[in-house]
Amino acid sequence: MTFQDVQPVPTQRIDLRSDTVTVPTPEMRLAMAEAVVGDDVYGEDPTVNTLQSEVARLLGKEAALFMPSGSMTNQAAIAMHTSRGQEVICAEGSHIYEWELGMMAAFSGVVPRFVPAPLGVPDPQQVRRAVRRSIHQSPTGLISLENTHNKMGGTVIPLDVVAAIRTVADEEGLPLHLDGARMANAAAALGVSLAEVAAPFDSVSLCLSKGLGAPVGSVLAGAKADLVRAHRYRKMLGGGMRQAGILAAAGLMALRDGPARLAADHARTRKLAEALVDAGYAVNLAAVQTNIIYATIPDAQSKVERWAEQGLLASALDIDSVRFVLHYQITDEMLERAVRVLTA
Structure with a gap:
């Protein structure tokens, strides 16, 4: 039995809340046990250590550090790159601001500087304009991008845009971080390797427990000297996990x-999005690039509750607003059932 062959558990329920809901396969549980x-x-x-070395190699970085969550890897990266009182340039709707509980301020003493990001893609010139140089303003300490962009619907930043923002970072003397929770989805959508997505960045956070299917864990990759500091911040955040190889085995x-x-x-996500549009729901198909769908559905909560009963x-x-996220434990048959429920 292989990772790909394992059927969803439980088979009677179709869980599209997130790609974090996948459960370990029997093969993965055996690897954890052994x-x-x-x-x-x-x-x-x-x-x-094997997991960290393998992530570093796949991302083309010097080193990597395993942590419990993507929020922790992001916040450790922000801490290692910035000084208190600085700003972090990030796209509107970025996870590091929207869903990490103000930790950049609480832990690192920095604040966000937002730039517009239609479909999750910032304009490099807007990034340049957001850099603060005046003694009368908080100086810029870091530029952070998110690929794929969760809140915009799993959208992908094109490589040429990232390259242009890398040029801005170099010219301004700023580090560039990637919140790559779903960077594997970005790589698949772009048809490139993880290393190509990661190459322009000084640090990269890769989540193993979203689309990739591990039960727990994210990895921060970058330069060895930076990760020495990140290791300290992991400790401060409570991320020392002792015999964590049980989790790392699943991550591998x-x-x-x-x-x-x-x-x-991604293909199943597109089919579901098109079915929702055909049923009269508003979905921006231009934003359906990977495994996430945002649909405008009146009286969303009551509809979600009704679907849950089915x-x-x-x-x-x-x-x-309703979000649907597909993952490898959603089969073609489950997709057909989902379409029937959602369009009835």
């Missing part, structure tokens, strides 16, 4: 097997 472990706080867990499987499934996830789970994010 993982060789040590004390990772001492750097002695061989499975964690997700990293090795998960990317091959993403194109199929075994389909989705997320009502506002009075008229």
Whole structure:
């Protein structure tokens, strides 16, 4: 039995709330049970060390550091790149601001400087204009991008746009961070390697527990000297996990097997989006680029509750907004059932 062959559990429920809802496959559970472990706080867990080395190699970076969550990897990166009182340039709707509970201010003492980002793609010139140089303003300490952009619907930043923003960062003497929670989805959509997506960035956060299918964990990759500082911030944030190889073993499987499934996830997402449009729901198909759909649906909460009674789970994010996220444990048959429920 392989990672790809395992059927969803439970089969009677179709869970489209997030790609974080996937459960470990039997093969993944076996790898976790058999993982060789040590004390990772001492750097002695061989499975964690293997995962970190493999992520660093795949992303083309010097080193990597395993952490419990993407919020932790992002916040450790912000802390290692900035000084208190600085600003972080980021796209409107960025996860580091919207869903990380103000931690850039609480932990690092920095604040966001937003730039417009239609479909999640910032204009490099807007990024340049957002850089603060005056003694009368908070200086810019970091530029952070998100690829794919969650709140905009899993949209992808083109590589030429990232290259242009890298040029801005170089000319302004600023580090560039990637919140790459779903960067594997971005790579699949662009038809390039993870290393090509990661190349322009000084640090990269890659989540293993979203589309890739691990139960827990994210990895921060970058320069060795930077990650020495990040290691300290991980400790401050409570991220020392001791015999974490049990989790890293699942992460290794997700990293090795998960990317091959993403194109199929994207194709099913497109089919669902088009079915929603055909049923009269408002979906911006231009934003349906990977595995996320945002649909404008009146009385969203009551509809979500009604669908749940029929075994389909989705997320009502506002009075008229519903999010659907596909993942590898949604089969073609489940997709057909979902369409029937949603369009009835």
